Amino acid sequence: MSKKLNLTLHVWRQKGPTAAGDFVKYPASGIDDHMSFLEMLDVVNEGLIEKGEDPIAFDHDCREGICGSCGVMINGMAHGPRKATTACQLHMRVFHDGDEIWIEPWRAAAFPIIKDLIVDRGSLDRIVQSGGYVSVRTGAARDANNIAIPKDDADLAMDAAQCIGCGACVAACPNASASLFTSAKIGHLALLPQGGPEREDRVRRMVLQHDAELFGSCTQHGECEAACPKQISINFIARMNADFIKTAVTANADLKQREGQ
Amino acid sequence: MELRSNVPSGPIEKRWEKHRFDLKLVNPANRRKSTVIVVGTGLAGGAASATLGELGYNVHAFYYQDSPRRAHSIAAQGGINASKNYQNDGDSIYRLFYDTVKGGDFRARESNVYRLAEVSGNIIDQCTAQGVPFAREYSGLLDNRSFGGAQVSRTFYARGQTGQQLLLGAYQALERQVDAGTVHTHGRHEMLDLIVIDGVARGIVTRDLVSGEIRPWLADCVVLASGGYGNVFYLSTNAKGCNVTATWRAHRLGAAFANPCYTQIHPTCIPVAGDYQSKLTLMSESLRNDGRVWVPRDPADATKDPRTIAEGNRDYYLETRYPAFGNLVPRDIASRAAKKVCDEGRGVGPAVDGERRGVYLDFADSIKRLGKSKIEERYGNLFEMYERIAGENPYETPMRIYPASHYTMGGLWVDYNLMTTIPGLFAAGEANFSDHGANRLGASALMQGLADGYFVLPSTLAGYLANFKGPKIADDHAEVRAAVGRVNERLKRLVSAPKPSRTPDSFHKELGRLVWDECGMGRNAEGLRKALARIPELREEFWNGVRVTGSGAELNQTLEKAGRVADFLELGELMCLDALHREESAGGHFREEHQTEDGEAKRDDENFTYVAAWEHTGDLSKPKLNKEPLTFEYVKPAQRSYK
Structure with missing residues (x-):
């Protein structure tokens, strides 16, 4: 059945965007190994509130790995040691009694720290604003089965569309690039006929916005995928790059003019 | 209070069309002069904001998350219904309408439900055009599945992430409007009060969750698409931040709250593992297609390895009690049956607070019949999720499941235009009570959210705004200052309780446990009276002893929680009052005193065929009951039978 763990946490505490931050040590004792990582933080926070201390601020919401709110570096790994698992779905049974755990926010120039483990990911929304959609008005759609889409294309589009926008790819990348995030949206829409008409415009605008937000470039470390x-x-980054390079030759004059080239 | 449903007359299949023609329009040049506030960016709020923006209105969208893409609609797994009849299996608008009215146990308004079924097909068209990657067949056409006991395959899905994909479609449409300058988004902002001037909703007061700034926002009308109140139970499948504050504040200012006792308990969730549990995780109901539900016949077997329990010592209670539907009975019925066997002491899994609350969902037979690879193909991601949370491998040992609060059918009372009893205040999606009656069918929540947001509100808001002649209001208007004052005063009380001793979560857990025990899957007068005696006491203890660290002038998650718990402490009482007054069983509301001889829900159509719309009177324990009678012209009430 369940085991109890006694752990030592080193948590990044930072009062605000401009304040200096530092690691603060907290004991976490009697942690049930069936707890999720965030439930472990809840227990620590309840203890802090009872002592009248400021609890550790961290983003979280659905706690089932789909909303993309949560995300912290755990011992230097985005979302912690378990593959394909968000921090909220990470359970304490991956840790051992006596472990020391270092917990930090995502670190990237495009993700300024708001408080403790909370960062501002508005830059990701702005990348979507710059073309991560199909321009179809409500009510302007024709019957859904009018266009047949090969199942393989639809499945591959879905692989990309699953992105939860958590920002782990940025945090894991040595260049703090959001290429995986950006390419996932570009790839999703490029694989579907509905995304076809705006394909060139979309890739140019989104990539330029990505760079304007101060995300770094992709140099193919592969940390993001991991x-x-x-x-x-x-592979979606490769698809994005191919589309982007192609538009350097084919993009129409209007588009380049709008970009001020 | 007068409840005017404003349902159009005439044949039901013509009502929405006729009504849309009768509604006034707003001239395109005038639309940008109308400001609309939308609270919440889930399927209803996101779709409404995007569509109103496209039409040219000046839209301000508010949400407590950091991005509109994170609203809790994102977590819906199973699918979205639409009466496309792509499978040629006999589906139609009328059949979807009929199933929804029946599934709601004859406690929904027929005209609203018909409209929902009518626009369901447009939703699929719209989402597909946006690039939502619905599942497809090898032909390249859209795939469907049968869901939640429906006899036709009308559910469209995107793997196990349908809510996510639909929400991202709405989110992208919304961000497109942000880029176009028609929608202004306000993330990490929480609505804490409503501004009502001369009886008309004219704005909201928000707290900026980062800076703590309290400020008013004024508009020509306000839409609340802030979701349901399932987190009253503390443990639920809702996201941690989901709360009732926006709708409850509106209720306190005059919006009637309808049918709060209609809550849906989903049968297939991962059971509670310990007292530290912060939320419950739903496992898609589709698992019941191939899993068999059972518990040991003998309570002494509860702690045994289930694989060692002989076939003859297992009780496949759903298959025995409901031979026609078996493991696929609707949600409310499956949930109550699980509670019953656990109440008998036959629950399995770890004991929490001295009780074992769990039943087995066993795939051994299906694995034997279809092979492990087929099961893996169908449910691989769900099995993985289960293993991650429960630490057990469901290919080898049966899953354990137990019901959990999942959705709330009750909500703000709205008329056919989705307008509440406060003129200018609209409610959409789960925040209203409109379409599901006493029980919601699977894959219908996504349909309703998007129907309200994409198709209903854009028409009905225009009808309201075309006639709207309210004066221009400035920030220093007495009512605006009063609303801001109320918010400031309340926050001050929260951070300075006289004897701070307990955390907001500890109060929330106590309330949740109480409401779950007495107003959860089974309710009776004695238990409800007990809860009604305790909740006001707990509320007093809360205001006297809640411990909130820090101040209101900074990012303060403890303060956010405390404010939400304070409102749940008020809503919980109304839920119990509603449950006590409704002397019948209907859908998700099961009064133990009102059951048939074989333990099924027993409605009292003669006395309770109405919507209970509660009006705030100033005394939380004595709200006023208003009734909207329900008439069934098309679907004749009958007992739901799944035997």
Whole structure:
């Protein structure tokens, strides 16, 4: 049945965006190994509140690995040691009694720290604003079965569309690149006929926005794929790059003009 | 209070069309002069914001998460219903309408349900056009499955992540409007009060969850798409942040709250593992297609390795009691049956607070029949999820499941236009009470959220705004200042309780346990009276002893929680009052005193065929009951039978 663990946490505490931060040591004792990682933090926080201390701030919501709210570096790994698992779905049975655990926020220039483990990921929303959609008005759609889409294409599009926008790919990347995130949306829409008309415009605008947000470039370390809780393949980065390079030749004059080239 | 449903007359299949024609339109040039506030960016709020933005209105969207893509609609797994009849298996708008009215145990408004079925097909068209990667057949056409006991295959799905894909479609449409400058998003903002001027909703007061700033936002109308109140139970499948505050604050200012006792308990969730448990995880109901539900006949076998329990000592209770539907009976029935066997002491799994609350969902037979690879293909991701959480391998040992709070059918009372009893205040999606009656069918929540957001509100809001002639309001209007004052005063009380001793979560857990025990899957007058005596005491203890660290002028998650718990402490009482007054069983509301001889829900159509719309009176323990009678012109009430 369940085991009890006694752990030592080193948690990044930072009061605000401009304040200096540091690791603070907390004991976490009597932790049931069936707890999730965030439930372990809950227990520590309840203890802090009872002592009148400021609890550790961290983002979380659905706690079933789909909303993408949570995400912290656990011992230097985005979302912790278990493959294809968000921090909320990580359970304490992967740890051992006596372990020391280092917990930090995502670190990237494009993700400023708000408080403790919470960062501002608004940059990801702005990448989507710059073309991560199909421009179809409500009510303008024709019958859904009017266009047949090969099952393999639809399945591959779904592989990319699963991205939960947590930012682990950025945190894991030595360049703090959001290429996996950006390419997943571009790849999802490029694989479907509905995304066809805006394909060139989309890839150019989204990649330029990605760079404007101060995300780094992809140099193919592959850390993003390894950290991705949805196991999105870096092949989508290759697809994005191919599309982007192609548009350098084919993009129409209007598009380049809008970009000020 | 007068409840005017504003349902159009005439044949039901013409009502929505006729109504849309009768509604006034807003001239395109005038739309940008109308400001609309939308609270919540789930399927209903996200779809409404995007569509209203496209139409040219000036939209302000508020959400407590950091991004509109994280609203809890994202967690829906199974699918979305639509009466496309792509399978040629006899589906139609009328059949979807009929099934939904019957599934809701004849406690929903027929006209609203018909409209829902009518626009369901457009939703699939819209989402497909947006690039939602629905599952497809080898032909390249859309695939469907049968879901939640339906006899036709009308459920569209995107693997086990349908809610995610639909929400991302709405989110992308919304971000497109942000880029176009029509929608302004306000993330990490929580609505803490409503601004009502001359009886009309004119704005909201929010707290910026990062800076702590309290400020008013003014508009020509307000849409609440802030979800349901399932987190009243503390443990539920809802996201941790889901709360009732937006709708409850509106209720306190005059919006009637309808049928709060209609809550849905989903039968297939992973059981509670310990007292530290923070939330419950749902396992898709599709598992019941191939899993067999059982418990040991003898309570003494509860702790044995299930694989060693002989076939003859197992009780496959759903198959025995409901031979026609077996393991696929609707949610409310499956949930109650699980509770019953656990109440008999035959539950399995670890004991929490001295009780074993779990039943087996066993795939051994299906694995034998179809092979492990087939089961893996169908449920691989779910089995993995289970293994990750429970630490057991379901290919080898049966899963353990138990019901958990999942969805709330009750919500703000709305008319056919989705307008509440406060003019100018609309409620959409799970936040309203409109379409599911006393029980929601599987794959219908996504349908309703998107129907409200994409198709209903854009028409009905125009009808309201075209006639709207409210004066321009400034931030220093007395009512605006009063609303801001209320919020500030309440926050001050939360951070300075006289004898701070307990955390907000500890109060929430106590309330949740109480409401779960007395107003959960089974309710009786004695238990409800007990809860009704205890909740006001608990509320007093809360305001006297809640411990909130830090101040309101910073990011303070403890304060956020405390405010939400304070509202659940008020709503919980109304739920119990509603459950006590409804002397019948219907759908998710099962009064133990009102059951048939074989233990099924027994409705009292003569006395309870109405919507209970509760009006706040200033005294939380004495709300006023208003009734909207329900009439069934098309689907004649009958006992739901799944035997």
